[in-house]
Amino acid sequence: MFGLVGHPNVGKSSLINSLMGGKVVSVKATPGHTKTLQTLVLDDSTCLCDSPGIVFPRLDVPREAQIVGMLIPLAQVREPFSAIRWVMERAVTPLHELLNLRAVTLRQLLDLQEAGIEALRMDREVEDAGPMPWSPMLICAQYAMQRGLVKGGRPDCMQAGTEILQRVLEGRVPYRVRPPTSFTPLEPVADVAEDALADEDSDWLVDDEEYESEPEEDPAAGKSSLFEVFGMEPRGPGSGSIHSRKKQEQRKKREAAEREEAEEAPSATEPNEQ
Known part of the structure; x- marks a missing residue:
């Protein structure tokens, strides 16, 4: 699934119509026209998702x-x-x-x-x-x-x-905006948080070198696979299909019939030996 997310009126719905080869979602020049989440199937393995525009507050933009x-x-x-x-x-x-x-x-x-x-x-x-x-x-x-x-x-x-x-x-009045003359990078929030924590009491911090945990018993020790750990029969490719399940049922019935025949065989031969 591919989702289109961004500012209002930047062409998200128009792009979906272009990819789908026709008008499948409504398009209008008014910002915020798309108000609900819309999901469209492009092919067997691809799905497009059209979302309402998101306005991120910018205090430095008039x-x-x-x-x-x-x-x-x-x-x-x-x-x-x-x-x-x-x-x-x-x-x-x-x-x-x-x-x-x-x-x-x-x-x-x-x-x-x-x-x-x-x-x-x-x-x-x-x-x-x-x-x-x-x-x-x-x-x-x-x-x-x-x-x-x-x-x-x-x-x-x-x-x-x-x-x-x-x-x-509508783009009928061309205008231009000059790039900023200077750029002041913002201080990362993580660094500020680390500086604030450095001034506080750090007794709660634990030194990894001074702490050693006791070895834990591995329940899977000695087991060759997860199937053996959980007591399940291993499955191969196609083992979950209907055809494979039918074959397993037939095999179980055949094995049960063979066991019954094996149990009846000694009782049938005892009178002849006497």
């Missing part, structure tokens, strides 16, 4: 990276703007260019603020005629306006952010 890495289902994301900022900082092509968003002027930005959308913090001076710098909220607001996503008379930034993240999860 939540935004877990969302983009599909470890957290999109339906459980309360606000998409942090994850969109994470993608904006690592996108191969600027996100507003991939989404074909038009530049936003200062007048349009002020209109968004009047509608209650803080699309950009005005903590620095911006030129009146130039385009506004992009922020996650401004990208979502412009995306919503160009696609008619409106809620309560203003652009629905939440719906827009969810659609943008869906594009990212």
Whole structure:
């Protein structure tokens, strides 16, 4: 039996469908779609086991990276703007260019603020005629306006952010992550435990050289095999088959019949001798 175990949405079920040559298990882009253990027979000697995804907690991975890495289902994301900022900082092509968003002027930005959308913090001076710098909220607001996503008379930034993240999860927004510049290996837990035990009282420890156990009697001494130890008849290849058992029964019956004939033979010859 071969079991497929790993993170959610990495292709475990898709691999099983490929090995089986057809769709035998359900596949969906949503993480955690497989919820039960499924066993499938590939051939006479091979069995495949599809299991639900396992999420291992990683404190050194930010939540935004877990969302983009599909470890957290999109339906459980309360606000998409942090994850969109994470993608904006690592996108191969600027996100507003991939989404074909038009530049936003200062007048349009002020209109968004009047509608209650803080699309950009005005903590620095911006030129009146130039385009506004992009922020996650401004990208979502412009995306919503160009696609008619409106809620309560203003652009629905939440719906827009969810659609943008869906594009990212589908692989339509390429991004790259640089490798870490340094690596600090973790101290093995076993060494820490040994150091802690070294500081404690070690009187309970026993020196193997000072302790000698008495020789034990071997019940199998003098026996040539385990069958003799347990008082069983040795068995050869095929001794447990139906045919061999029938032959043993016939042999026992034949031996019993021969013993009966041997016992009856002296009694039959005694009158002739007299």
